[in-house]
Amino acid sequence: MDNLTKSDLKLLINKAYNGRVKMLKMMRNGSIHLGGAFSSIDIITVMFNKVLIHDPTNPSWDRRDRFILSAGHKGIALYVTLQDQGYFDENILWTYYRLKSKVPEHPDEKSLPGIEFPTGSLGHGLSAGSGMALAAKLDKKEYRVFVLLGDGECSEGTIWEAAMASAHYKLDNLIAILDRNGLQVNGRTEDIMNTSVLENKFREFGWTTCAINGHDYNEIWSRLNNVPIEVGKPSCIIADTIKSKGITFAENDFQTHHCHWDEKKINKAISSVIENQVMELKKIE
Amino acid sequence: MNRPIIKEIIESPKEVFRSVIVELGKKNKNVIFVSCDTSLGTGADEFKKTYPDRHIEFGIQEQNAITASAGLALSGKIPYIGAHVPFIICRCVEQIRNDLCVTKANVNIIGRDFGLQFSALGPTHMITEDIGILRTLPNITIIAPADGPEYRAAILTACEIDGPVYIRLSRQPTKRVNNGNYEFKVGKGNILRNGKDITLIATSSMVSRSVEAANLLQHEGISVEVINMHTLKPLDKEIILESSTKTGKVVTVEEHSVINGLGSAVADVLIQDNPIKMKMIGIEDCFVIVGQSYEELLDYYGLTGPKIAQSIKSFLDQFRV
Numbered sequence: 001m002d003n004l005t006k007s008d009l010k011l012l013i014n015k016a017y018n019g020r021v022k023m024l025k026m027m028r029n030g031s032i033h034l035g036g037a038f039s040s041i042d043i044i045t046v047m048f049n050k051v052l053i054h055d056p057t058n059p060s061w062d063r064r065d066r067f068i069l070s071a072g073h074k075g076i077a078l079y080v081t082l083q084d085q086g087y088f089d090e091n092i093l094w095t096y097y098r099l100k101s102k103v104p105e106h107p108d109e110k111s112l113p114g115i116e117f118p119t120g121s122l123g124h125g126l127s128a129g130s131g132m133a134l135a136a137k138l139d140k141k142e143y144r145v146f147v148l149l150g151d152g153e154c155s156e157g158t159i160w161e162a163a164m165a166s167a168h169y170k171l172d173n174l175i176a177i178l179d180r181n182g183l184q185v186n187g188r189t190e191d192i193m194n195t196s197v198l199e200n201k202f203r204e205f206g207w208t209t210c211a212i213n214g215h216d217y218n219e220i221w222s223r224l225n226n227v228p229i230e231v232g233k234p235s236c237i238i239a240d241t242i243k244s245k246g247i248t249f250a251e252n253d254f255q256t257h258h259c260h261w262d263e264k265k266i267n268k269a270i271s272s273v274i275e276n277q278v279m280e281l282k283k284i285e
Numbered sequence: 286m287n288r289p290i291i292k293e294i295i296e297s298p299k300e301v302f303r304s305v306i307v308e309l310g311k312k313n314k315n316v317i318f319v320s321c322d323t324s325l326g327t328g329a330d331e332f333k334k335t336y337p338d339r340h341i342e343f344g345i346q347e348q349n350a351i352t353a354s355a356g357l358a359l360s361g362k363i364p365y366i367g368a369h370v371p372f373i374i375c376r377c378v379e380q381i382r383n384d385l386c387v388t389k390a391n392v393n394i395i396g397r398d399f400g401l402q403f404s405a406l407g408p409t410h411m412i413t414e415d416i417g418i419l420r421t422l423p424n425i426t427i428i429a430p431a432d433g434p435e436y437r438a439a440i441l442t443a444c445e446i447d448g449p450v451y452i453r454l455s456r457q458p459t460k461r462v463n464n465g466n467y468e469f470k471v472g473k474g475n476i477l478r479n480g481k482d483i484t485l486i487a488t489s490s491m492v493s494r495s496v497e498a499a500n501l502l503q504h505e506g507i508s509v510e511v512i513n514m515h516t517l518k519p520l521d522k523e524i525i526l527e528s529s530t531k532t533g534k535v536v537t538v539e540e541h542s543v544i545n546g547l548g549s550a551v552a553d554v555l556i557q558d559n560p561i562k563m564k565m566i567g568i569e570d571c572f573v574i575v576g577q578s579y580e581e582l583l584d585y586y587g588l589t590g591p592k593i594a595q596s597i598k599s600f601l602d603q604f605r606v
Binding site: 108109110116117118120121124127128129130131132133134135136138139157158161162164165 | 317338339341343344346348349351352353354355356357358359360361362379380383384387388
């Protein structure tokens with residue numbers, strides 16, 4: 001398996017952890033969907049920096065890869081990444097929860113460049129992505145469509161309609177990345193509605209699947225840069241992640257799904273993120 | 286001036302769709318047909334034969350078909366989805382709202398078999414709420430054509446309209462109500478006959494029956510102005526206000542629930558700008574009964590020409606001193 005260079009790893013760690021700090025600062029304005037945003041930010045960071053073919057100066061470029069955040073409640077992680085990529089100015093982030101803000105908790109494709117589809121109601125993104133992938137096939141275009149799903153989201157029936165149709169149309173330009181953090185609003189996904197075993201389910205629907213560690217930049221990068229896993233089939237990359245990853249005291253706590261902390265707790269969380277960032281950087285030395 | 290009533294021409298909207306979709310496909314290579322196991326019934330079989338690559342089959346997955354069509358539309362395609370009203374509208378409200386209306390995707394829904402048209406299929410298939418459900422959604426255009434030329438024009442025009450379009454496709458044959466020179470304009474109602482005593486505003490299947498009612502009433506000395514309101518959204522407020530100011534009384538007729546359909550839309554306008562007495566003829570708040578034939582059900586619900594005429598007469602009786 002290919003590895004990222006040390007400087008690439010350093011860059012990605014810094015971007016993903018700085019993004020976490022920005023999200024916590026945005027929490028000063030109002031609630032954020034912390035748990036899922038923090039479980040997926042490493043994947044989103046690797047994607048926008050090292051995987052997607054895109055141009056922040058030309059967001060409607062016809063040949064761009066499409067990225068759809070199907071689990072739209074993780075929108076804040078997309079915002080900090082798009083802003084870091086130069087899609088829009090940082091000031092926009094600080095309008096969070098303000099009148100006429102362009103960064104609602106759930107992304108709206110009309111409000112900012114870089115957002116391909118409005119999401120927030122779960123179970124829509126894979127269908128939308130499959131339509132875009134199908135259009136690419138019809139027009140013989142090369143772009144790929146990446147859709148980030150959540151494991152709780154896979155309770156929605158439309159995910160499986162889309163899974164079935166995408167395999168039927170052999171959409172190997174469609175790649176689902178499944179942020180499997182194992183938790184949802186009211187507790188453990190396996191207790192609320194067991195979506196396991198997702199690998200088997202997607203495989204049975206005609207996809208190729210593989211599992212990765214969703215916080216290991218090398219694994220994310222090498223897997224996502226080798227798609228489709230199998231020609232003629234859509235790919236599902238199941239990323240095992242930790243809810244609220246990066247804030248030690250909040251990790252794996254389902255109650256961090258959607259939260260609004262006071263200043264003291266936010267500052268404590270920021271310190272924890274920075275400590276973890278330093279630790280991650282040390283690991284690569 | 287009363288326009289001459291044209292010689293009776295009966296047309297099948299499905300046949301109109303069959304030819305128009307092929308014509309559109311020829312004109313614009315981005316036009317695709319999206320099927321939910323519905324191409325045969327909608328009349329897209331010819332399109333499928335002519336443009337097999339542009340016929341996209343989703344099988345029995347209406348919700349996925351709507352959202353995937355949004356993805357296709359945002360990637361430059363112009364999908365026409367032909368499917369049954371109960372499933373493609375009622376089942377898919379959130380997909381229509383979030384994925385078509387929010388994004389203003391150019392997706393055109395051809396909804397088959399509304400109202401009483403499935404005469405014996407029961408409440409799961411007999412939908413009288415489609416316009417009511419869709420009318421509150423921003424960015425959608427709702428068209429309920431009355432006859433063949435209007436179907437043709439609406440299907441062709443939908444391609445050019447920014448945002449999603451819903452066209453109510455009748456499975457029952459339609460009687461020609463418009464003359465040859467008629468020019469269809471989205472959002473502009475048209476006066477089929479002038480009158481001075483009362484304004485009768487009708488849509489889709491009820492337009493020809495309203496003309497029939499107006500003819501019957503003419504024999505009794507009642508002069509009825511008949512407006513064909515083929516576009517439910519955006520609604521032509523001017524024509525409502527102009528005609529109602531002239532006649533002072535309004536009746537609406539629709540093969541739809543009286544809740545949030547044409548009648549409610551007209552009432553919204555009148556109550557604010559010309560509060561006069563009006564009557565809504567349609568289906569009262571209920572799940573409809575079944576019957577042997579469509580005509581039998583129309584009669585039961587008071588939606589035939591003679592029954593409409595009778596209701597108008599009763600309404601006018603209120604104004605007698």
